[in-house]
Amino acid sequence: METPKRRRSNTRARLLEGALEVFAERGFHGASVEDICERAGFTRGAFYSNFASKDELVLALFQATTDRLLEQIEALLPELANQPGTLLDAVLGLLDEAAPDQRQWHLISTEFTLHALRDPEAAQALNTQRAMFRDSLTKLVEQITETSGLTLSVPAEQFVRLVIAVHEGARSQSLLEPRKLPPGELEHTFLPMVLEAVSRPSR
């Protein structure tokens, strides 16, 4: 039961997984195809049997992580929207739990971002991914503000953009100074401040 096309997609998955790790450690350009294969437990033969080039792998990897992320979010959304807690909890919950390994995720997504800033095609792909992510978060925010009687002083999407900016900026700082800034601390300090700034109980 583990043989026909299953095998292929399995090695593909392992290659993608290996690529994720190696890219996080050395960056796109810094990681050779052989590094990736070695990490995945294959040789280059397997690689070129599954991907035409490293660029194609990068693209596939982006698609895969994107799909997985959106999937996780879909799963998380109803839970966060309906369950107890405040807007803050929900937003933090989505931002935090969407990325299992903070550090690796940040490295990879920064790498993608950098890549996108230099390549319009990649920018396009990344932007639609980010737009979907923003939409999810926006919907969540709208739902919760409605049910909890809050009013935002700016449009929800603008608010979400701000939240994302703060989150990413804070994460960058805390990863750079892990001793002084425990992971998540900055975010959890900043976001309440921001939230308080733009939301007030609707009368």
Added chain:
Amino acid sequence: METPKRRRSNTRARLLEGALEVFAERGFHGASVEDICERAGFTRGAFYSNFASKDELVLALFQATTDRLLEQIEALLPELANQPGTLLDAVLGLLDEAAPDQRQWHLISTEFTLHALRDPEAAQALNTQRAMFRDSLTKLVEQITETSGLTLSVPAEQFVRLVIAVHEGARSQSLLEPRKLPPGELEHTFLPMVLEAVSRPSR
């Protein structure tokens, strides 16, 4: 009058400048030593006569840009502190005018950050630079809040960290979507909101 050691430091400078451009275009790993030399109008002979390796160049480049940045800030500070305008104006002024070419600066500093996240030594260097930058900004904020009768609801340094996070996060977003988000627009939207969140007239 342009000959003894002047020549050397001149080609060094040109190499650094070329490196800055090429790194911005292709990233550290993506840029070969030869690319850099070509950009600067030299061959590899000149390079290895001035630097031991690409790593050393990166370090020197970081130092050079760091020095230049701090120098500019020193020059800007008194002007911003004493002249008219609000806290917001001053902060925005410092953040905006410190980086002449937004895009290139962002690419390079992101690249540095990524590098630092993987190399503790680089992290050390980057962190002391960022600490100095934060200190400047913190002093500026403290001065202005005093003279303008504002009180921050959090320590000034914490406030500055938040401002930097917002600034970097916003810049990243606007560079990714230049059509939808004109440069600086997001920052200029977000920062007032943040500022309002944590500052109030001291009674």
Added chain:
DNA sequence: TGTATTCAATACAGAACTGTATCCTACTCG
């Protein structure tokens, strides 16, 4: 059971890059 097919390993050719060693040129200075 034997044949065909699929997937990955191995072997190989070519390109790119790095770093060194040598050479050339243009100043400097006696």
Added chain:
DNA sequence: CGAGTAGGATACAGTTCTGTATTGAATACA
């Protein structure tokens, strides 16, 4: 004006990486 030197170009050797072509093994199928 001539010897010495510094800075940079050129040539070269070694390494690493990519991509292709061939081979081998395991499975599907007749």
